[in-house]
Amino acid sequence: MPHMAFFAKISNVKWRIKMEKKNDKLMIIIAGLVIGVIAAGLAFLGNPKNMGFCIACFLRDTAGGLGLHKAPPVQYIRPEIIGIVIGAFVAAFAKKEFGSKGGSAPMTRFVLGFFAMVGCLMFLGCPFRMILRLAGGDMNALLGLVGFVIGIFCGIFFLKNGYSLKRTYSLTAGEGYWMPILEVVIFVLLIARPAFIAFSEEGPGSMHAAVILSLAAGLVVGVLAQRTRLCMVGGMRDLVLFKETRLLWGFIAILVAALITNLALGGFKLGFAEQPIAHTDGLWNCLGMLLVGFACVLLGGCPLRQLVMSGEGNADSAVTVLGLMVGAAFCHNFGLASSGEGPTPAGKIAVIIGIIVVALIGVVNTYVKEKAPAKEAA
Amino acid sequence: MVDARGLSCPMPVIMTQKAMKSKEDYYEVMVDAQAPLENVTRFAKSQGYNVEVEDKGGEYLLKISR
Numbered sequence: 001m002p003h004m005a006f007f008a009k010i011s012n013v014k015w016r017i018k019m020e021k022k023n024d025k026l027m028i029i030i031a032g033l034v035i036g037v038i039a040a041g042l043a044f045l046g047n048p049k050n051m052g053f054c055i056a057c058f059l060r061d062t063a064g065g066l067g068l069h070k071a072p073p074v075q076y077i078r079p080e081i082i083g084i085v086i087g088a089f090v091a092a093f094a095k096k097e098f099g100s101k102g103g104s105a106p107m108t109r110f111v112l113g114f115f116a117m118v119g120c121l122m123f124l125g126c127p128f129r130m131i132l133r134l135a136g137g138d139m140n141a142l143l144g145l146v147g148f149v150i151g152i153f154c155g156i157f158f159l160k161n162g163y164s165l166k167r168t169y170s171l172t173a174g175e176g177y178w179m180p181i182l183e184v185v186i187f188v189l190l191i192a193r194p195a196f197i198a199f200s201e202e203g204p205g206s207m208h209a210a211v212i213l214s215l216a217a218g219l220v221v222g223v224l225a226q227r228t229r230l231c232m233v234g235g236m237r238d239l240v241l242f243k244e245t246r247l248l249w250g251f252i253a254i255l256v257a258a259l260i261t262n263l264a265l266g267g268f269k270l271g272f273a274e275q276p277i278a279h280t281d282g283l284w285n286c287l288g289m290l291l292v293g294f295a296c297v298l299l300g301g302c303p304l305r306q307l308v309m310s311g312e313g314n315a316d317s318a319v320t321v322l323g324l325m326v327g328a329a330f331c332h333n334f335g336l337a338s339s340g341e342g343p344t345p346a347g348k349i350a351v352i353i354g355i356i357v358v359a360l361i362g363v364v365n366t367y368v369k370e371k372a373p374a375k376e377a378a
Numbered sequence: 379m380v381d382a383r384g385l386s387c388p389m390p391v392i393m394t395q396k397a398m399k400s401k402e403d404y405y406e407v408m409v410d411a412q413a414p415l416e417n418v419t420r421f422a423k424s425q426g427y428n429v430e431v432e433d434k435g436g437e438y439l440l441k442i443s444r
Contacts, residue, residue, distance in 0.1 A: 024420070097412045099436075104386070159392060167384030229413050234387075242391060242421055300386045 025246055031224040032253025038217050039132055039254065040261035042080075045209035049267065049276030050136040052258075053080060053221065054129035055303035056120035057277075059321070060328035060337075061205050062186065065197055068325065069332035073203020077190040079211050081307065082183045083218015088226040088311030089180040090219075095227075100176030102315030105165035108361055109299060109316050113323025114330070115354035116295040116303065121328065121337040122288030122351050123147075124278055126303045127232035127296070130289065131251065133278060135258035137270035140278050140285050147286035148293040152236045155297025158362040159241065163298065165365060168316060176313025179321070187215075204277055225308045232302040233293060279342040284351070288338075291354045298362055382418070383410040383437060390414040391421045394442075398425060407440040415440070 035053075042052030051057060057074075064075030092098040120126045123144045125133060130148065133141035189197050190211065200206040208214060224230065228250060235248030262268040272280050279285070296302045301309065301317075303324060309317035331337040336347040380397050382390030390409050397405055405427075409415050415438050419429045422442045432439040 095412075099411075101384075101411075104384070159388065164385070164389055168386065169384060229387075229416070237388065238391075241388060242395065242424070244420065244424065246420070300388070 025249055028228040028230065028246055028250040029253045031228045031230060032250040033257040035221050035224060035230070036131075036135070036254040036257025036259075037261050038220060039128075040135060040258040040265070040267065042209050042214065042217055043132075043136075043267060044265050045213055046207060047209050047214075048204040048207045050133045050138060051125075051129060051204070051277060052132060052217075053304075054125050054132070055081070055084075055307055056117055056126035056324065056328070057124075057129065057204070059117070059303070059325050060121065060332070061200075063325045063329045064205065064332065065199060066186075066189075067196060067198055068329035070198075071332040071337075072198075072205075073200050074205045074332065075198040075200045076205040076208055077186055077197065077199075078208070079187070079190065079214035080218035080221070082187045082190075083215045083220075084222035084225070084304070084307050085179055085183045085311040087219040087222020088308040089222075089313075091223040091226040092312040097226075098176065098313045100171040100173055100313045100315065101168045102171050102175060102319075104168040104316050105365070106316055106319045108165060108365070109320045110323035110326075112295045112299045112358065112361065113306070113320040114327035115358055116292050116299070117324045117327030118331060118336060118347075118350045118354045119288045119291030119295065120303070121331045122343055122347050123285050123292070124338055127289075127292065128254075128302070128304050131232070131255050132258055133275070135255055135268075136262050136275070137268045138275040138278050139270065139272045140275060140280055140282065143282040143285045144289040147288065147290035148233075149236060150286075151290040151293025151295075152233055152297050153240070154290070154294045154359070155233075155362070156237060156240055158298065158366045159237075161366050163362060163366040165298075165300075168314070171315060175315050178315070179310040179318040222308060222311065225304060226312065229305075230308075231305040233296040234301060234305065236293075237297055277340060279338055279340055281338075281342045284338070284343040284348060287351055287355070288343075291351055291358065294355065294362075295358045298358060298365075380405065380407040382414060383408050385409075385414070386411075387413055387417050391417050394418050394421060398422075403444055405442040407442060408437060409440065410437045418442075 039052035058078035061076045065077040235251040238244040306317045306320045336350045430441040
């Protein structure tokens with residue numbers, strides 16, 4: 001390549017990456033085990049059953065706490081969310097990985113986030129909670145997993161054919177701080193509890209561990225997820241695309257650790273019927289998670305990963321998180337979210353629309369090329 | 379030379395994978411974040427290549443050879 005001499009001149013010390021493959025895998029397995037124990041443990045410290053962590057549910061609760069929707073049972077500012085963003089921020093900052101970046105199709109990401117949430121609230125959980133539901137013996141989540149994998153394959157089809165939301169760019173220095181700042185503000189609201197903040201008096205929103213415990217759990221998960229790049233869709237995706245199993249080990253480690261914790265503490269109940277905050281409509285559990293898997297592959301990461309990246313200064317991920325929150329508000333304002341009774345007719349329509357929209361986003365960003373000569377094409 | 383700056387994972391790895399179909403002994407990949415740096419390195423090593431990284435102040439040039 002022609003610029004070799006130039007590069008050699010400006011390059012500082014050459015260095016070899018010392019990442020040993022085994023160490024790498026061991027790291028994420030340990031992180032996954034810790035996260036699994038914490039997540040299962042939170043359910044015993046007050047969080048809803050099989051919901052030690054659920055990024056979708058917790059963003060939904062937070063949206064409700066802020067009054068963006070008025071569904072009384074699901075309103076609470078979840079400290080876990082705050083902890084994850086701040087934990088990721090601190091970890092990224094300490095390792096000099098924090099940086100204000102963005103500009104890669106923000107509105108498309110917002111819409112993908114919106115519909116990912118529609119899928120999550122059809123199933124009643126994000127991919128993270130899907131693992132925790134499996135670990136609690138909730139067999140409905142198995143159908144969710146089937147849909148999730150199908151959705152990931154749908155996304156991979158587009159990835160293989162050249163799908164891209166194009167590049168991100170360095171943004172103004174302050175841009176990346178908005179999300180961490182927002183979380184601090186929300187934390188103040190949680191502690192101060194002014195009259196305009198709504199907290200559930202019954203239902204899942206009223207069930208929560210002590211603030212300090214939830215926050216600490218979030219911080220630990222945020223740091224670990226940032227360091228290991230943990231992602232629930234990434235595991236399956238990388239396995240199919242590159243035969244790379246590292247992220248999948250994180251997924252499996254969480255499942256195993258949460259399962260063992262549940263068995264030890266008596267939180268395991270095998271079956272389909274009467275599972276906590278879940279319904280038994282297999283088809284729609286499957287289609288809901290199909291939408292989630294599909295949208296998340298096109299986004300480049302699951303809701304947890306989006307949250308973590310929003311803490312790393314990624315404005316695109318921050319917009320995605322806002323899309324998730326607005327999606328959650330719509331789901332409850334328009335009666336799209338499922339309940340323990342099952343899905344709603346409107347929710348089914350929304351999931352179908354979501355799958356169509358996400359597929360169109362895939363088509364447009366894979367096959368429709370810009371007319372202007374793309375200078376950046378390598 | 380694969381320019382994967384600004385692209386989020388898995389794009390940089392997919393681009394590297396596509397480039398490697400020509401089965402040459404030397405490739406260069408430019409990335410500008412830690413996650414793609416790790417992922418491209420991991421992928422290249424899994425394909426039997428050695429990877430050397432030059433830090434260019436926030437951007438990384440990966441020299442992939444075998």
